Amino acid sequence: MARHDPAYEMTKRVFDVLGASVLGVVTLPLIVFLLIVAPITSKGAPIHRQRRRGRGGREIVVYKFRTMTCVADGQGHHLAARWPAEVGAARRSPGPRITRLGRWLRQFSVDELPQLWNVLRGATSLVGRRPILAVDHERFVHEQSRRRSWQEARETCTPGLTGLWQVSGRNDLPSSELVRLDLENAECRSSWLDLTIILRTIPAVLSRRGAY
Numbered sequence: 001m002a003r004h005d006p007a008y009e010m011t012k013r014v015f016d017v018l019g020a021s022v023l024g025v026v027t028l029p030l031i032v033f034l035l036i037v038a039p040i041t042s043k044g045a046p047i048h049r050q051r052r053r054g055r056g057g058r059e060i061v062v063y064k065f066r067t068m069t070c071v072a073d074g075q076g077h078h079l080a081a082r083w084p085a086e087v088g089a090a091r092r093s094p095g096p097r098i099t100r101l102g103r104w105l106r107q108f109s110v111d112e113l114p115q116l117w118n119v120l121r122g123a124t125s126l127v128g129r130r131p132i133l134a135v136d137h138e139r140f141v142h143e144q145s146r147r148r149s150w151q152e153a154r155e156t157c158t159p160g161l162t163g164l165w166q167v168s169g170r171n172d173l174p175s176s177e178l179v180r181l182d183l184e185n186a187e188c189r190s191s192w193l194d195l196t197i198i199l200r201t202i203p204a205v206l207s208r209r210g211a212y
Helices: 006-041 072-080 100-107 115-121 134-140 145-154 175-187 191-207
Strands: 047-053 059-065 125-127 160-162
Touching: 006 100, 006 115, 006 125, 006 191, 059 115, 115 160, 125 191, 160 191
Parallel strands: 125 160
Antiparallel strands: 047 059
C-alpha cells in the first residue's frame, strides 16, 4: 500500500519548484526557438495539449511540443483500436504521423519541456509515475483486477516529468511492465529514489532507448 509522508511531500514540492524554475531559465532560449520554428516546419500550433489522469483521478491538461501532424489524434484512436491489449499502443507507433522536427524532439525528450509549467503549477512533479492519457484510462484500466489495484495505487501519487518508466526503456516496455513500474513508484516513494531517477534520466535521454 502506498504510504503518505508529509515531510517527503513538502520536500518534493520545494524541489519541484526550484528544479522546474532552474530548468525553465536554462532551456528558455531553446523553448523560444522551438515556438518560432515548429509552426514553420508543419501546420498547427507549436504546443499540444493532452488530457491525462492526475493525482486523485483528477483530469489535468499536460502541455507538450507538438510532434505529430494535425490529424494525428484521429489516427491515434484508430491505431489504438488495433492493439487493445496494450496501454497507449497508438503512442508506440507514430509512423507517418510524426513530423521531421517532432522525431528529433521525441528522441531527446525535448517535447516534454512545456511540462515544466505543469510542474510549477503543481499538477505534475519532476519525478513521478507515468501520466496516462485520459482516453487510455477509460479504455484499459478496468479490464482486469490487477489494473484496478494499479489505478488505485497510481492515483495516490502525482504524475511526473520523469520516472521509473522513462528510465527503464520507455516505449520498448510491455504494458505489464508499465503496470509493475507504476506500482513500484507508488509504493517506494522517497527522496533518494527521486534523486536516483533524476540521475538515471540523463543517460536514458541521451541513449534514446524506447524513444519513438
